[in-house]
Amino acid sequence: MRILLVLAHPLEDSFAAAVAKTAEETLVIGGHQVDLLDLYRENFDPRLSEAERRGYFDEPYDTSAVEDIVARLRVADGLILVFPQWWFNFPAILKGFFDRAFAPGIAFRHDSAGGRIVPQLSNIRLFWALTTTGSPWWVVHLYMGNPVRRLLKRGIAAFCSKRLDFRMLTLHDMDRISQARRLAHLARVRNALAALSL
Template identity: 75%
Template sequence: MRILLVLAHPLEDSFAASVAREAHEALVAGGHSVDLLDLYREDFDPRLSKVERGSYFSDHYDSSLTEGMIARLQAADGIVLVFPQWWFNFPAILKGFFDRVFVPGVAFDNDPAGGRIIPRLKNIKLFWALTTTGSPWWVVHLYMGNPVRRLLKRGIAAFCAKGLDFRMLSLHDMDRATDEKRKAHLARVRRLAARV
């Protein structure tokens, strides 16, 4: 498979970067090709431009500013997202990636009758998120209702592709995680990626 591995963390020595390295190594060892898209290192601008927003519901969405990233998405068979959850949501740069790359004519088509959008990412068979939270499991799941998982699975993945393998692997309570807990999580990431 061709995997687009998207990393969204500003620090090069972050735990998220370690997770991305583990996933990358396991995927390559499994014979897959991996396109690492490090949003910060590639200086991705998350802001939707005036031209992009203005053409969002037109017959021809203007994707000229993100053509390179769109081509990488369209060349992939699977997507693996690596990011921390901040305030029970995506980092702004990752939200901007969805806003500017998962666009009409690429990830979906707008229904001309105003109904449900029509998925276009038929090439994507795998959609995974490898993430961390600063909050304990019970806060994320019981109190907040796991909003990131809902957005990814019921929103982005379901509206843009059909019949894909969706998984989310999270390390909760990251701020208090011991080295042992972090190493165990990295081992889980490696085992999961090795099964692709």
């Protein structure tokens, strides 16, 4: 399987980077092809430009400003996102990745009748998120209603592809846990990805 592995963290020595490295190594050992897209290291600009917004309903939509990323997304069989949750949401650079690369004609098309959108990323069969949050489990799930999971599963994955394998592995209470728990989470990521079939 060809996996586009997207990392969204500004620090090269972050735990997110360690998760991405673990994911990449495990996938390669399992015989998968991995394309690591490190949004910060590749200087991805998350800002939707004026031209991109003005042309949002043009056909075809102009994706020339992000054509390299779009090409990488179109040949992937799976998408794995690695990121921290900040303020119960995506880092801005990852939100920009969705805004600019998950564009009309790429991730979806507008229904000619108006209103709804039709999924276009039929090549994506796997959509996983490997994430961390500084909040305890109960705050994320019971108080906040797990907004990142809802956005990813219902608002992005379901609108862009059908019949895909969605999964989210989250390490909670990130700022207060022990090194042993961090290592246990890396092992959990390794075990989950090692079970992926080609």
